[in-house]
Amino acid sequence: MQSVITKVYRKSTFTGLLTNFCSFTPFSYKLGLIRTLIDRIFKINNTWRGFDHDVKKLTVTLNRNSYPTNL
Numbered sequence: 001m002q003s004v005i006t007k008v009y010r011k012s013t014f015t016g017l018l019t020n021f022c023s024f025t026p027f028s029y030k031l032g033l034i035r036t037l038i039d040r041i042f043k044i045n046n047t048w049r050g051f052d053h054d055v056k057k058l059t060v061t062l063n064r065n066s067y068p069t070n071l
Helices: 027-044 048-064
Strands: none
Touching: 027 048
């Protein structure tokens, strides 16, 4: 019996543009962005492999938006 595997969907027009870490916004907003995106990945994925894959993609996206890796 096959089960449904869910993962985060990104449109083909997704550019990966998020609030840049160097932007003049409160630090709490930047942490909130990370928390929200990780929570979204956790709730949508139903396998640990998919969760790990999407977190790695998120890490790359955040690095492109100047977020430090220790966050």
